[in-house]
Amino acid sequence: MKRLRSLRWLVWLALPVLLVWLMHSIPFDDIRDVLVSINPLALVGLIAFNAFAMLIFSSRWWLALRAQGHRLGYWSIFRYRMAAFAISYFTPGTQFGGEPLQVYTISSRHAIPAATAVASVTLDKLFELLANFTFLVVGILVILQKKLILNLSSGVGTFGAAGLLALPLAYLVLLWCGRSPLSWLVTRLSGRLPATLKARLKVRTILDVAKTAEGQLHSLFRRKPLAVLWVVGASALIWLLSLAEFWLALWVLGAKLDVWQAVAVLTVSRLAFMTPVPAGLGALEAGQMLALGSMGFNPAIGLAISLWIRVRDTALGLIGLWWGAGLMDKSSGEAYQPVHSLPSQAGD
Numbered sequence: 001m002k003r004l005r006s007l008r009w010l011v012w013l014a015l016p017v018l019l020v021w022l023m024h025s026i027p028f029d030d031i032r033d034v035l036v037s038i039n040p041l042a043l044v045g046l047i048a049f050n051a052f053a054m055l056i057f058s059s060r061w062w063l064a065l066r067a068q069g070h071r072l073g074y075w076s077i078f079r080y081r082m083a084a085f086a087i088s089y090f091t092p093g094t095q096f097g098g099e100p101l102q103v104y105t106i107s108s109r110h111a112i113p114a115a116t117a118v119a120s121v122t123l124d125k126l127f128e129l130l131a132n133f134t135f136l137v138v139g140i141l142v143i144l145q146k147k148l149i150l151n152l153s154s155g156v157g158t159f160g161a162a163g164l165l166a167l168p169l170a171y172l173v174l175l176w177c178g179r180s181p182l183s184w185l186v187t188r189l190s191g192r193l194p195a196t197l198k199a200r201l202k203v204r205t206i207l208d209v210a211k212t213a214e215g216q217l218h219s220l221f222r223r224k225p226l227a228v229l230w231v232v233g234a235s236a237l238i239w240l241l242s243l244a245e246f247w248l249a250l251w252v253l254g255a256k257l258d259v260w261q262a263v264a265v266l267t268v269s270r271l272a273f274m275t276p277v278p279a280g281l282g283a284l285e286a287g288q289m290l291a292l293g294s295m296g297f298n299p300a301i302g303l304a305i306s307l308w309i310r311v312r313d314t315a316l317g318l319i320g321l322w323w324g325a326g327l328m329d330k331s332s333g334e335a336y337q338p339v340h341s342l343p344s345q346a347g348d
Contacts, residue, residue, distance in 0.1 A: 034253055034304045042252045049248060050312060053241040057081070060234040061102070061124040067220055067227035068116055072106065079323045080105040086320030089313055099125060101324065115212035122182075122213060123220070123231065129168040131235035132270065139267025142260050176221050180214040183207060242266070249308050255292060255301045265291045269309070284309065 058081040062074055083105070084098025099121050107117040174181045186207050221228055246269070247262040257265065268291045272283040288302035 031300045031303055031307075034298070034300050037254060038252060046245075046248055046252050050245055053238075053245050054082075054316065056234075056241055057238055060127060060231055060238065061120065063227070063231050063234055064120045064123040065106070065112075067123075067224055067231065068120055068216065070106075070110070070112055070116070070120075072110060076109075082316065082320035083324030084320070086317040086324055089317045090321075115209050116216060118209055119213040119216040119220075123217060126168055126172060127231050127235045130172065131239050133168060135239050135263075136267055136270060139263050139270075143264045143267065146260055146264075175214060175217050178218050180211055182214055183210045186210050246305075250301070250305055253301050253304045253308070255297050255305075257295075257297075261295055265295075 055078060058074070058078040061081060062072070062077045065072055065077070080102055084102045087098035087101055102121045102124075103114070103117040106112045106120070107114050112120075171181055243262060243266060246266045247257060247259075250257055250262065250265070265288065268287040269284060272287045275283045285303055285306045288306045289299040290302070292302040292305075293299040
């Protein structure tokens with residue numbers, strides 16, 4: 001843990017250096033020219049398409065809950081997801097942090113059992129990670145094979161890219177086989193904690209919830225494979241919309257990329273958000289300048305697309321915070337229609 005904290009501080013110490021480099025490298029006149037050349041109608045179309053895509057982004061979690069037998073209103077799920085996004089976006093880390101709020105909202109406002117809420121969020125996050133890492137693998141392979149952005153060894157790069165998929169894919173396989181890797185991890189970690197801290201953290205309760213949630217996921221995979229395929233399809237649609245929105249934003253800014261170039265630049269963007277700083281601050285801007293500049297485009301477009309991403313995500317995050325502020329009132333919970341409950345353990 002000490003080593004991890006040391007690495008974290010190194011990242012934070014590198015952030016000011018990166019920002020200073022950006023300030024010296026920013027072609028302000030070129031950025032102004034790019035922004036002035038934007039067609040207002042095209043910008044309105046981009047905003048409308050982005051709003052449509054954001055509505056679809058909550059479909060995976062909504063489908064996961066329906067597969068478990070809980071019919072919640074899509075608008076409610078959308079608001080909860082937006083509030084969770086705000087927490088993940090504005091706090092240090094790699095786009096995690098809002099998941100406990102997702103569990104809290106549906107369990108407190110809709111009387112969904114905690115284990116079921118955890119299972120639905122786990123399923124949503126699991127397929128989100130699988131989709132994200134699959135895209136990153138494809139993007140890195142595209143960069144290496146077509147020698148876009150960086151000229152690296154394809155063998156080493158392919159090995160590193162494939163490694164991104166190992167953890168979520170292994171967890172999915174273990175769940176399918178009836179294993180409980182999260183419960184095992186909680187048990188191992190709790191064995192190293194003092195007794196007083198165990199009582200304070202209520203490890204027994206956490207372990208029971210984890211076991212029940214993983215049992216429900218195993219049962220879901222075995223009994224409702226078609227419902228799981230719907231969740232997989234939602235993940236694929238979300239990424240297609242993300243790529244289309246990114247390509248459209250670059251087109252509005254004057255960069256006409258082909259599909260592979262768009263995949264490569266979006267890969268760099270997603271890697272920037274995986275850095276342990278809030279919203280990939282500095283890494284996003286530097287990566288977009290490098291990516292587009294190496295492809296022969298004006299590096300100012302890289303900063304312009306970064307500005308669009310910042311404005312878009314900050315606006316969505318603020319909306320999420322606004323909605324999230326009203327989610328703490330349990331008395332305003334909304335009714336839902338239960339369909340049926342899956343067995344809590346596989347084989348029940």
